Amino acid sequence: MNYWLLKTEPEVYSWADFEKDRQVVWDGVRNYQARNFMKEMSVGDKVLIYHSGKERSIKGIGELVKAHYPDPTTDDARWISVDLRPVEVFLTPISLEAVKEEKSLGGLLLLKQKRLSVMPLTEEEFKYICLMGENK
DNA sequence: GCCAACGTTGGC
DNA sequence: GCCAACGTTGGC
Numbered sequence: 001m002n003y004w005l006l007k008t009e010p011e012v013y014s015w016a017d018f019e020k021d022r023q024v025v026w027d028g029v030r031n032y033q034a035r036n037f038m039k040e041m042s043v044g045d046k047v048l049i050y051h052s053g054k055e056r057s058i059k060g061i062g063e064l065v066k067a068h069y070p071d072p073t074t075d076d077a078r079w080i081s082v083d084l085r086p087v088e089v090f091l092t093p094i095s096l097e098a099v100k101e102e103k104s105l106g107g108l109l110l111l112k113q114k115r116l117s118v119m120p121l122t123e124e125e126f127k128y129i130c131l132m133g134e135n136k
Numbered sequence: 137g138c139c140a141a142c143g144t145t146g147g148c
Numbered sequence: 149g150c151c152a153a154c155g156t157t158g159g160c
Contacts, residue, residue, distance in 0.1 A: 009158090031143075052158060096159080115142060115157050 002045045003126035004037065005058070005110060006084075007117040010051045015059035018049065018086050023065060027073045027081040034118035039068050041082050048121065048129060050110065057093035058129060062086050090133030104128055 006026065008014070018024055029035055041047075045064040051057055066083035073081075099105050105128065109119040121129075 007158090033143095056159075113142090114140090114159070117157085 003121040004047045005050055005119050005121055006047050007050045007052050009053050010055055015049055023085045025081050026084055027071045037118045037120060038080055038082055042067050056096040059093050060089040092133055094129060094132050
């Protein structure tokens with residue numbers, strides 16, 4: 001199983017929308033590096049959902065329910081979508097500030113490549129962030 | 137609102 | 149293929 005972090009602007013699509021919808025088509029990615037990571041996703045992979053912009057925090061955990069297929073929002077065959085469902089909301093959203101303060105999370109591409117919207121996480125990073133989110 | 141980072145585009 | 153110009157993202 002692999003682990004990922006996905007960014008979204010909450011004004012466009014938020015964690016609340018995700019919980020309400022129960023399942024979402026993650027479309028609109030128009031960046032090759034992000035697209036290539038999406039191609040590596042398989043059913044059952046876990047994803048963390050991050051709100052960019054004003055909130056700047058990791059909101060919760062989702063799961064891949066459908067691997068990549070052509071993005072329905074474009075005819076351009078280069079771009080793909082995946083389907084996700086929400087699994088668990090974090091009691092405490094993890095702020096970007098908190099991520100920066102954790103030395104063990106210093107390798108996150110979230111910090112290194114601020115414009116990348118889809119990125120892999122190691123199992124250790126994923127589990128560590130989950131513990132932080134559960135406020136234990 | 138500003139601007140750094142960086143991806144994309146297009147002229148040469 | 150290079151690179152300047154331009155556009156976008158996203159933190160501050």
